[in-house]
Amino acid sequence: MESQATNQAAGGSAAPHKSPPYMLIWLVLFVLTLAEVGVAFLSHIPKNILILILLALAVWKAALVAMYYMHLKFEPRKLWLLAISPLPLAVILVVIVLAEGW
């Protein structure tokens, strides 16, 4: 793998690492998608629980894409912190505006 020196040029990942299991992740994503669609059609579950499960599955999938395909898991921690910084704001915006209606 490239050494730290070639970090200067437009190329090179942050740390040498074994290639992540891309195909395994793809399989997990496929299974999770099936699970999501399956769960969505289970109409006997109360709506709120359904929403929670679906959101959890979606977030799980998104996290897998971010961590493995976008290599966040292998990047320096500061980049990782930067990358998740908008998430609390997104949650705050939606939750507080929804709360206004209660």
Add this chain to the structure above:
Amino acid sequence: MSTAAAMHEVPAHGAHGHHEEIPFIRKYIFSTDHKIIGIQFLFMSLAFLLLGGLLAMAMRWQLAWPSNAEMPMPGGSLLPETMVNSGIMLPEFYNALVTMHGTIMVFFAIMPLLVGVWANYLIPLQIGAPDMAFPRLNMLSFWMAFTAGILMLASFGVTGGAANAGWTGYTPLSINDVYSGVKTGQQLWALSLTLLGFSSLVGSVNYITTLINMRAPGMTWFRLPLSTWALFITSVLILLAVPVLAGGLIMMFFDQTLGTNFFKPESGGQPLLWQHLFWFFGHPEVYILILPSMGFVSDVIANGSRKPIFGYYAMVWAIIGIGFIGWIVWGHHMFMSGMNPLLGGFFMITTLVIAVPSAIKTFNWMGTLWGGNIRFHAPNLYAISFVALFAIGGLSGIFLAAGPVDIPLHDTYFVVAHIHYVLVGRSLFGIFAAITFWYPKMFGRMMHEGLGKVHWLLTFIFFNTTFFPMHMIGSGGMMRRLYDPTQYPHIAQMQDTNVFITINALLLFAAQLIFAFNFIWSLFKGKKAGTNPWEANSVEWSAPSPPPHGNWGGVQPVVYRGPYEYSSPESEHDFLLQTQPPAGQPVPARH
């Protein structure tokens, strides 16, 4: 990068300089040099500042002598009859003035003056970099802002006139031309701001990447000047807040143009949704409008006191704290919207909490001045008045933060007083300090010191006489965006105050002509400036005035210490440049 390079002499043009002559257009018009782009933003936003001021003068004339045929509006005969008829302003035009004054001042004057100018000009110079990370993107950012400005100006000329739903563009007024009488103008308003937002966004990507990645050797985070810290946090705020406004503006534009119903209550849309989206952006926006000024004031006061800034770490954490907490206070602009009182209480508490880091900064500025060998040069005068006016603007903010107190004061001139104390008394004074302070670096000449002091004094006096009485008439019940104050008896009895305010506003505007004259005159006749005319410490003062392309002519600065080493025992002077090697070490020639 290598010892072999250190043996090179620095050639006259700079080791990495271009040797072909760049044509005028590439050098000054479509430039990718951050300094030129910063100066382009400077000229553009000063022009918009002037325009915004003129709009305010027209408004004030109407407020003092409402629809008074004996006091016709000056220049009114030049305007079409849809705006001013026989010297009397039409109410629709007044609403457009109010809207455009606010929009132009916030988005096209103050914001670019603080960010477009100074983030571009100062960041690479203060961190020791030759330019921004993405110079061509930088150029794109300026021209997008310029185009947005043209669109906004064009709205004055379209049928129906310019936008008139307030600078906050509340729905459904802003999306319904049956109510507002303006269709194209409002659409142009939405489009222009979307484009401007994109310009700011692109800029902030540049600033953040440059700051993180391109600091010179030795320039650790906690050796950055407070100007740079403030610009960094401001850039993060822009990055995350502007897209939300963009989303809202797009939905507004669709409502105006395509017939969608996002904000139309008769079809199930939610007008309050616009307010939430706008203020979720709008509150970080006001911190965008103040943080850079705070940074400049810190640097100028430390320089003017010949002392290190009092409590550097506290100042940094205060900037970060204001940036953080600023995300969860937006509801205080909406106390009167009928929200759940518990939620209102939450916003009240967070708003009061954000006063704490601001207070810390104020005390630290005073601590810096205390016992200092104070130089009352023009930049320092502006900076010190910033601190004084901070108290008033901040205190009126505390009144408004308390929900129950906000209820009678909302949408009155009390709020107008608060806004102007913070935006003019603080942001604008900070801008004057910054322009006067960094003018020699930008143009190689000093601004005239005497004229600067006269401008400062007159501005300070007339600013207070104009805006302080607004606290009173606001508490007395005068509403914002009101065309004719005399139509209500409870306001008519305060009309003398309105006249007083208008006269002082006109004097305030006139005093700015001194600054404009000084700015232009000094470009040609100002005293030539050396590299470090203010005897300051930060890295930009080690570059020539003005710096060449690449800033240090191919040599990369090395940083040895923090930016506030004034009156340091290590130095025979009362200042010590960050790039000055410690005694006994030779100056390295690095490429």
Add this chain to the structure above:
Amino acid sequence: MERGPSSFGVYNMKLGMWVFLLSEVMFFTGLIGAYIILRFAQPDHFALPGQVLNVPLTALNTFFLICSSVTMVKAFAAIELGDQKGLQRWLLATAIIGMIFVGIQVVEYTVLSHEGFVPIADLYQAHGRQGGHEVLGGPLYGATFYTMTGFHGTHVSIGVACLWFTYFKARRGGYSAANFGGVENMGLYWHFVDLVWIILFTIVYLI
């Protein structure tokens, strides 16, 4: 040019791309958040997604987009090892799958419009896929649906154009094992578009 002390250890273009993507997160938050808020406030103005939208077809489309993320990351893995042929193959695959995704969306939009599900209030007369019945759901549903998926689709289309550009540059030998930043950044953008779709699909089609 030396890296500053305590920088993030990531080269400029990559850091710049990440910073840009953060702003995109906030942009989609605004749009998707608006949909959530509008729907929560007036649930009877929105039909259930399954009544109006073709969930199985879009689920398949979601799967395609995820596959394109795999092909993209394989392209990146290829050029990390200097495999030029692999890079080109996988880039081509990604671009083609991306075009399939957009194509299916266009088909979806066409069918929905014929069923009366349109963004503009005055023209809205959705009668669902059950054929002929008035479907509950006021004009808000169309507007929010097309705005969210439309902006996402625009981002995908821009991505596809960039993928073709990257592919042709790869064919000209523009990348190597020591210089693959362009591919990495293309990948970051493409994965991001996939990520947004994962969230969008769940919120818009399944909930």
